[in-house]
Amino acid sequence: MALDELRKKIRNKEAKVGVIGLGYVGLPLAVAFGEGGFSVTGIDLDKNKIALLRRGRSYVQDVPSGALKPLLKKKRFYPTDDYSALSHADAMIICVPTPLSKTKEPDISFVIDATQKIAKVLKKGALVVLESTTYPGTTEEVMRPILEGPGLRAEKDFFLAFSPERVDPGNPDYDTVSIPKVVGGVGRHSALAATALYGSVLKQVVEVSSAKTAEMVKLLENTFRSVNIGLVNEIAMMCDRLGIDIWEVIEAAKTKPFGFMPFYPGPGLGGHCLPIDPLYLSWKSRLHGFEAKMIDLAARVNEGMPLYVVKRIAHVLNLRRVPLKKSKILILGAAYKRNIDDTRESPAMDVIQHLLEEGAEVSYSDPFVPSVRLGRTTLTSKKLTREWIRKQQCVVVLTDHAAFDWRLVVKNARLILDTRNALRRFHPLKNLYFL
Numbered sequence: 001m002a003l004d005e006l007r008k009k010i011r012n013k014e015a016k017v018g019v020i021g022l023g024y025v026g027l028p029l030a031v032a033f034g035e036g037g038f039s040v041t042g043i044d045l046d047k048n049k050i051a052l053l054r055r056g057r058s059y060v061q062d063v064p065s066g067a068l069k070p071l072l073k074k075k076r077f078y079p080t081d082d083y084s085a086l087s088h089a090d091a092m093i094i095c096v097p098t099p100l101s102k103t104k105e106p107d108i109s110f111v112i113d114a115t116q117k118i119a120k121v122l123k124k125g126a127l128v129v130l131e132s133t134t135y136p137g138t139t140e141e142v143m144r145p146i147l148e149g150p151g152l153r154a155e156k157d158f159f160l161a162f163s164p165e166r167v168d169p170g171n172p173d174y175d176t177v178s179i180p181k182v183v184g185g186v187g188r189h190s191a192l193a194a195t196a197l198y199g200s201v202l203k204q205v206v207e208v209s210s211a212k213t214a215e216m217v218k219l220l221e222n223t224f225r226s227v228n229i230g231l232v233n234e235i236a237m238m239c240d241r242l243g244i245d246i247w248e249v250i251e252a253a254k255t256k257p258f259g260f261m262p263f264y265p266g267p268g269l270g271g272h273c274l275p276i277d278p279l280y281l282s283w284k285s286r287l288h289g290f291e292a293k294m295i296d297l298a299a300r301v302n303e304g305m306p307l308y309v310v311k312r313i314a315h316v317l318n319l320r321r322v323p324l325k326k327s328k329i330l331i332l333g334a335a336y337k338r339n340i341d342d343t344r345e346s347p348a349m350d351v352i353q354h355l356l357e358e359g360a361e362v363s364y365s366d367p368f369v370p371s372v373r374l375g376r377t378t379l380t381s382k383k384l385t386r387e388w389i390r391k392q393q394c395v396v397v398l399t400d401h402a403a404f405d406w407r408l409v410v411k412n413a414r415l416i417l418d419t420r421n422a423l424r425r426f427h428p429l430k431n432l433y434f435l
C-alpha cells in the first residue's frame with residue numbers, strides 16, 4: 001500500500017524531500033530535513049538565491065552558512081531552480097509567499113504556480129504539503145484539483161496536507177525543529193503521511209482533523225496577535241490622552257498570574273505575517289457572508305500607528321517650538337522587529353515616508369539593514385555616532401535592536417521619542433518621551 005511504502009521510506013530516511021521556496025521559512029526547513037538525514041532538493045525561482053546556496057552562502061539570518069556547507073558536501077542538499085529535479089521526490093513541501101494584492105485581497109498565485117509545476121512531476125505515492133499561510137480551503141479547493149488534473153487521486157495515488165509554519169525569525173529559544181508542528185490532511189492517509197514526515201525530524205507533531213482546520217489554526221494564532229496588538233495600541237493612544245504611562249500599566253497588569261497576557265504597543269505591525277494573514281481570513285469569511293469585525297478593526301488601528309507616531313514626533317518637537325518641516329529626524333531601526341534584517345511591511349517605511357512628505361530631513365540607522373528604498377528615494381544606514389546624533393532635532397526609536405548603544409543615544413540626543421520602551425532604564429529624562 002502506497003502509505004505504508006512512503007512511511008517505510010521516511011522511517012529509513014530514504015524518502016527524497018523537496019522544499020519549494022527557499023526563503024525565511026523554506027531554507028531553515030530544508031536544512032532541518034537535511035540535518036535530519038534526508039536528501040533534500042530545494043527549489044527556488046530566484047537564480048541569485050540558488051547561486052548563493054550552491055556556494056554554501058546563506059541569506060537567511062537564522063541559517064548560518066556553516067550549516068549549509070556540510071549538507072552540500074554530503075549531497076543532502078541540492079538547490080536548483082529546475083522543478084524536474086523533483087521527479088523522484090517522495091515528499092514536497094511548499095513554502096512560497098502568500099502576499100496581498102493591491103486591493104488587499106489574498107494573492108495565492110505563487111501557491112498555484114508551484115502546485116501546477118509539482119503536478120507535472122508528481123509521482124504515485126508521493127506527499128505534497130503546503131506550509132504557506134493561507135485562507136481555509138486553499139489546500140482542498142485550490143491545490144487538490146490541480147494535482148488531480150493529470151489523473152491521480154488524492155488519498156489513493158498521492159497524499160496532500162497543510163501544515164502551518166510557525167517559525168519566529170530571530171527567536172533564539174525556538175527553531176524549526178523545536179516548535180510543535182500542526183498537521184491536517186485532506187483525508188486520513190494524507191494526515192498520517194504528513195505526520196510521519198514531520199515526526200521524523202521535528203520534536204512534536206499535532207494532528208488535526210482536516211487541512212482546513214490546520215489552515216485555520218495558523219490564522220487564529222496570527223489574528224489573536226494582531227487583534228491584541230491592535231487593542232494595546234488603542235489603549236496606548238488612550239493613555240496618552242489620559243496622561244497615563246501605558247508601559248507602566250502593562251508591567252503591573254502582567255503580574256496577574258492568570259487571565260492576562262502582555263502585548264505591547266509599537267509603531268505598527270510588520271513582516272510577512274501579522275499585517276497580512278488576518279486579512280486572508282476576513283476575505284474568506286466575507287465570501288461566506290460573514291463580516292469579521294474584530295479583524296478589520298484591529299487592522300485599521302494597527303495601520304494607523306505609523307501616522308500616529310509621526311503626529312507624536314511633531315508634538316514633542318512642538319513642545320520645544322521646533323517645526324517638523326526641515327527638522328533632522330534620526331530613525332533607529334528599519335527592520336520590523338528587533339534583531340532581524342526583515343523590512344517587509346515594516347512600519348518604519350511608513351513612518352519615514354510620512355516624515356519625508358512633511359518636509360523633514362530623515363536619516364536612519366539599522367545594523368541589519370544597509371539601505372532602504374522608498375519610491376525613488378534610497379536611504380543608507382548611518383553609523384550611530386555622537387556627532388550624528390547631536391545634529392538631530394529628534395531621535396525616534398522604532399526597533400529596539402540589542403546592538404544599539406542606548407547610552408550613546410541618551411547622552412547625545414536633544415530629544416527622543418521611544419516607541420518600544422527601549423530606554424526605560426534611563427527614565428525620567430526631560431528630553432525622553434515614550435509612545
Ligand SMILES: NC(=O)c1ccc[n+]([C@@H]2O[C@H](COP(=O)([O-])OP(=O)(O)OC[C@H]3O[C@@H](n4cnc5c(N)ncnc54)[C@H](O)[C@@H]3O)[C@@H](O)[C@H]2O)c1
Pocket residue numbers: 020021022023024025026043044045046049095096097098110113114131132133134165166167168169272273
Ligand atoms: N517569514 C516568516 O516569519 C513566516 C512565518 C510563518 C509563516 N510564513 C509564511 O510562509 C510563507 C513563505 O514566507 P517566507 O517569509 O519564507 O517568504 P520568502 O519571500 O522569504 O520566501 C519565499 C521564496 O519562494 C520563492 N518562490 C516564489 N514563487 C516560487 C515558485 N513558484 N517556485 C519556487 N519558488 C518560488 C521566492 O523566490 C522566495 O525565495 C508565506 O506564506 C508566509 O506567510 C512566514
